[in-house]
Amino acid sequence: MKAVRWLATIILGGIALYVISIGIALYRLPPVAALADRRANLTIQVKDWRGKLHPFVVGPQNPWWTPSESIPTEMKWAVIVAEDANFYRHEGIDVKALKNAIKYDLEKKRFARGASTITQQTAKNLFLTRDKTITRKIKEIYLARRLxxxxxxxxxxxxxxxxxxxxxxxxxxGHGSRYYFDKPASALTPRECAFLAAMLPGPRKVYNPYRHLDRVLKRSDMILGQLRQKGVLTEAEYRQALAEIPNIGGMQKKVDQSFAAKARRFFRDLFGVFR
Known part of the structure; x- marks a missing residue:
């Protein structure tokens, strides 16, 4: 019995210390109120595909910044139906989706689902790392409520x-629309909006259009269908969007240029040509 009491004391003590550490961590999180000012600029760190960190400006000082009034309605709704259908109904956390995710993760014995709302993803991208830990998830939820x-x-x-x-x-x-379609975000068609939204779960691998264009197009078809159901698109607009073939010739050009650049470097190093 004495050993059991000692074990219980140790466990409860550990829990108490963890709760205290969480409280301190939440207290140290940055304020968010300043972001209400649309003129505000915030510098964060983003990773390239090799894992190297780079400074990134969030705000009008970023040359690719696209203010809300220049973002097509179809773009906003495309990410909502694709990423967070209850965005306008919850207060930062989709409790039902979170419960289902926790249940699923417990069954799989790993962090398989995050059930993050758009607000949570915004909080994570602005202030947190991408580490899959309970502590980071708690911070994410807390910041989402504050946002x-x-x-x-x-x-x-x-x-x-x-x-x-x-x-x-x-x-x-702003950068994505130029990179893939060579146009400003304000000029995106419904199909192009759905295309970009379709990439969001995994632009590096699963929904990388360079590798899995058919997969991205198929998901964008689904998003267009949801936009029609929501009444964002009329039947005629929906049919027109489905029939549209995204003008992604620039993407192939980038692939060709990348291959050519690699070839030039290879022969330059090997034979000293193409200087």
Missing amino acids: EQELTKGRIIELYLNIVELGPMVYGI
Whole structure:
């Protein structure tokens, strides 16, 4: 019995210390109220596809920054139906989705699902790392609640769309629309909006259009269908979007240029040509 009491004391003590450490960590999190000012600029760190960190400006000082009024309605709704269908109904956390994710993770005995809302993803991208830990998840939830208290839904969507990863050092739809379609985000068609939204779960691998274009197009078809169901698109607009073949010739050009550049470097190093 004495050993059991000692074990219980140790466990309870460990839990108490963890709770205290979480409290301290939450207290030290940065304020979010300043983000309500649409003129605000914040420098964060983003990773390239080799894992190297780079400074990235969130705000009007970023040349790719796209203000809310220049983001097509179809783009906003495309990410909502794809990433967080209850965005306008929850207060930062989708409790039902979170419970289902916890149940699934316990069954799989690993962090398989995150159930992060758009607000949580915004909080993570702005202030946190991508480490899959309970502590980081708690911070994410806490910051998401604060973002919802301090910012409008429109401002949260604006921030989210300007920091999402869409390619190798391509962050935000302003850069993404130029990179893939050679046009400003304001000129994106519904099909192109759905295309970019379709990439969000995994632009590096699973939904990398260089490797899995068919997969990205198939998911964008699904997103277009949801936009039709929501009434964002009329039947005629939906049919037109489905029939549209995304003008991604620039993507193939980038692939060709990348291959050519590698070839030039190879022969330069080997034979000293192409100087």
